[in-house]
Amino acid sequence: MPPSQWFEMHVYTSYLRPSLIVIALAVSLVLAGQAKAQTNASQFIGQLGQQAITILQSTSGSLEQREQNFRQILAQNFDVAFIGRFVLGRSWRVATPEQQTDYLALFEDFLVLTYSRRLGGYTGERLAVVDERAAGDRDTVVRTQIDRPGGPPINADWRVRATETGFKIIDVEVAGVSMALTQRSEFASVIGRNGMNGLIEVLRARSSKLSATAARS
Amino acid sequence: MRMFGRLISLATTIVGAASLLGAAAMADVTPGWEAYQRGDFAKAVELWRPLADSGDSSAQYNLGIMYDQGRGVGQDATEAVRWWRAAAEGGYAPAIHNLANSLIAGDGVAQDYAEAVRWLERAADQGFARSVYTLGKMYSYGLGVATDGGKAVALFEQAASLGNPRAQYNLARSYRDGEGVPKDLERAAQWYERAAQQGDAAAQAALGQRYALGEGVRQDQEKALYWTSLAAAQGLARAVEARKALVQTLEARIVDRVDRSVSGFRPTLPTQ
Numbered sequence: 001m002p003p004s005q006w007f008e009m010h011v012y013t014s015y016l017r018p019s020l021i022v023i024a025l026a027v028s029l030v031l032a033g034q035a036k037a038q039t040n041a042s043q044f045i046g047q048l049g050q051q052a053i054t055i056l057q058s059t060s061g062s063l064e065q066r067e068q069n070f071r072q073i074l075a076q077n078f079d080v081a082f083i084g085r086f087v088l089g090r091s092w093r094v095a096t097p098e099q100q101t102d103y104l105a106l107f108e109d110f111l112v113l114t115y116s117r118r119l120g121g122y123t124g125e126r127l128a129v130v131d132e133r134a135a136g137d138r139d140t141v142v143r144t145q146i147d148r149p150g151g152p153p154i155n156a157d158w159r160v161r162a163t164e165t166g167f168k169i170i171d172v173e174v175a176g177v178s179m180a181l182t183q184r185s186e187f188a189s190v191i192g193r194n195g196m197n198g199l200i201e202v203l204r205a206r207s208s209k210l211s212a213t214a215a216r217s
Numbered sequence: 218m219r220m221f222g223r224l225i226s227l228a229t230t231i232v233g234a235a236s237l238l239g240a241a242a243m244a245d246v247t248p249g250w251e252a253y254q255r256g257d258f259a260k261a262v263e264l265w266r267p268l269a270d271s272g273d274s275s276a277q278y279n280l281g282i283m284y285d286q287g288r289g290v291g292q293d294a295t296e297a298v299r300w301w302r303a304a305a306e307g308g309y310a311p312a313i314h315n316l317a318n319s320l321i322a323g324d325g326v327a328q329d330y331a332e333a334v335r336w337l338e339r340a341a342d343q344g345f346a347r348s349v350y351t352l353g354k355m356y357s358y359g360l361g362v363a364t365d366g367g368k369a370v371a372l373f374e375q376a377a378s379l380g381n382p383r384a385q386y387n388l389a390r391s392y393r394d395g396e397g398v399p400k401d402l403e404r405a406a407q408w409y410e411r412a413a414q415q416g417d418a419a420a421q422a423a424l425g426q427r428y429a430l431g432e433g434v435r436q437d438q439e440k441a442l443y444w445t446s447l448a449a450a451q452g453l454a455r456a457v458e459a460r461k462a463l464v465q466t467l468e469a470r471i472v473d474r475v476d477r478s479v480s481g482f483r484p485t486l487p488t489q
Contacts, residue, residue, distance in 0.1 A: 056256070063254045075452030105419050108452070117286045125256075165457070194328075197358050205318035208351055210311045212253055212261075212279045213246075 049127030258289030294325025330361030416484030
């Protein structure tokens, strides 16, 4: 019998005061809802990790093509606009609409490049979900361990939010350090020195760098 | 006579050094490249390092990438800049481009817009499209040079013609808004299309919007949905929203037909 039904039956058979029953019922519903959300958040991260690793370790196509596919998956599963605004802090509101558009487009590149480089691309890489916990009202933090041969394992904690369009990642803590908070303080100092256009240029410069080449000089 | 002997020995040394450099330049970066492609980054570094030490520009450049990304070595932006500078001094355009971008971002080197512009001009002289585009941005924002909208658009036009999708996108935007050039909606749509065909998500979204509004192209909701869907599939949030709105106005069979052609899309190869 599902817990909510059990409580309904209890309502009619017990002598508890109605207000207590209402609270108990509400708590049981919240717990049931949360347990479901958490399980799905773990599955979401687990499947995403599996998908990412399958793509990166496929033997067809160049590493660039595989990374491009990986970046596409990241872009689809991160709430890029939310993170982008958070990372900008109060500078978001004073930016012009054109700056906001330029920034968000470049921020997406920056974000997926940062994550793909920190977390992906190694031979024999594996991601395992360790556990999960609720964070705030809406979020779940899924703890994972990424193992790679010939290197220390990476502990990555994914903060996941249930949105209208499904689960979205809104932050990742690598070795206990929040990427969003790190980026926020870095961006604030760039804006302090060179203004919003300076930040946009830094992001453009980073996303413009080319990767390794097979060409001979 | 002694003087002459010295000259000969000096000349021999120079010729010897040059032939060593020649041998290094001909050395093969391919085994390292194959290791890199396999994701064996430590091996790639091990194979590229001796080539880089002996002066091979592409190995120096690749080693810089490994330091920049922290692959196969600890991440070290200063080391990355050192190797890119070595290859850049040899005139290797990708290294010049990355060095200039490190100077712009202040990654591993003190930020220096003016020096970045000097390097970008060097790569632009070689017709390196990405650097031409970045140089356009420097003129557009007035970083390291005086702001010059006309010069910026001229550089975007040059980079766009060389096939750079970001330049094509920016040029399209300039034509759409009449910024630095006379307003020309048809030309704007054409440049959006060239960038969209190369897989540029922002350009795909913008082209979808052109078709939805019939600006610079004949209005066509099916094509609007096609390009908007391609941008949405890349995760572009505003395209995801725009797609939802379009789907509601179109018949299901048209949406199905578009979905099928979307999955068959293959971007044309960028030139650089």
